[in-house]
Amino acid sequence: MIIDCHCHAGMGDGLTGPWDTRASLRDYLQRAAAAGIHRTVLFSAFHSNYAVANQEVARIVASGSSRFYGFAFVHAERDRGRIHKLIEIAVKRYGFVGIKVHRHDAAITREICAAARAYALPVLYDVAGEVSVCELLAQEYPDVNFIIPHLGSFADDWRAQLAVIDHLVRHPNIYADTSGVRRFDLLEQAVKRAGAAKILFGSDGPWLHPGVELAKIKVLRLPLSQENLILGGNFRNLIGIAGRRQAMLLAGGLRS
Structure with a gap:
């Protein structure tokens, strides 16, 4: 089962760019199906009220039966x-x-x-290139798993991405996703040094093409057991109890 661990969905309430305006899944779902992606992790577009945005994502998750997983987007300052x-x-x-x-x-x-510790949830934290925080997270919260998207930098900061690879090697609770990583040699290095068990496939849909992002994993030409970890096994391991809890809740329908 291939799981895309990084996709936005729903309406934003801004107009500064696609990321806070609208994240439509219409084209994404067609592309993901064609690429053989079975399930997708959804979280909202940027929003001024994540309580509202998360509720919309919840409706999308519920409408897709077992097609989606949901992540709660929160704002560290505004939601304090x-x-x-x-x-x-x-x-x-x-x-x-x-x-x-x-x-x-x-x-x-x-x-x-x-909160992540209390509910045994992984945290997907986009550090936007400021990767030194991984050291603090790993030391202060060794029982919380952190996924660092884009290998640490959507802006192709190779220094930040190399630094994240170092954190992957040294810290058991630091992981990375592959969304938007353009330097293929860095993806190769991440797998070689940290191991396939520390990397998760993500697309950063709906704006990046999930089939293109998936192809980067395929051309790594890893043994099937390692490829399967990146394409879904690692994510299932990380969500653990939370995944079983989701299945039970969705089976009974969302509570109002």
Whole structure:
């Protein structure tokens, strides 16, 4: 089963770019199906109220039956003091299995990490090139798993991406996804040095083509067991209890 661990969905409420305006899944779903992608992790576009945005993502997740997983997007500063409540709603009402945080909004906080620990959720944290925080996260929250998208930098900062590879090697709870990584040699190096068990396939859909992003994993020409870890096995291991909780909740329908 191939799982895309990184895709936005729903309406944003801004107009500065696609990332905060609209994340339509129409084309993405056709492309993902053609590429053989079975399931997708969804979280919202950038939004000024993630409680509203997460609710919309929850409706999309519920409409797709077993097609989607949901991650709760939170803003470290604007949601300060209510992070735990937002995550509680996302887990118990929506069946979400992870947390999404972006440095573009604000730097990750202890409040977010504590909520992740409380509900045994992985955190997908876009560090936007500021990778030194991985050291602090790994030391302070060794029982929380962190996925660093884009190998640390969507802006092709090779220095940041090399630094993330070092963190992958040294810290058991630091992982990375492959979305938007253009330097193929760095993907090769990440797998060679850190191992396939530390890398997750992601596309950053709907704006990047999932088939193109998937092809980068295929041309690594890894043994099937390693490829299967990257394409879904690692994600299933990371969500663990949360994944089983989601299946039970969705089977009974979302609570209002």
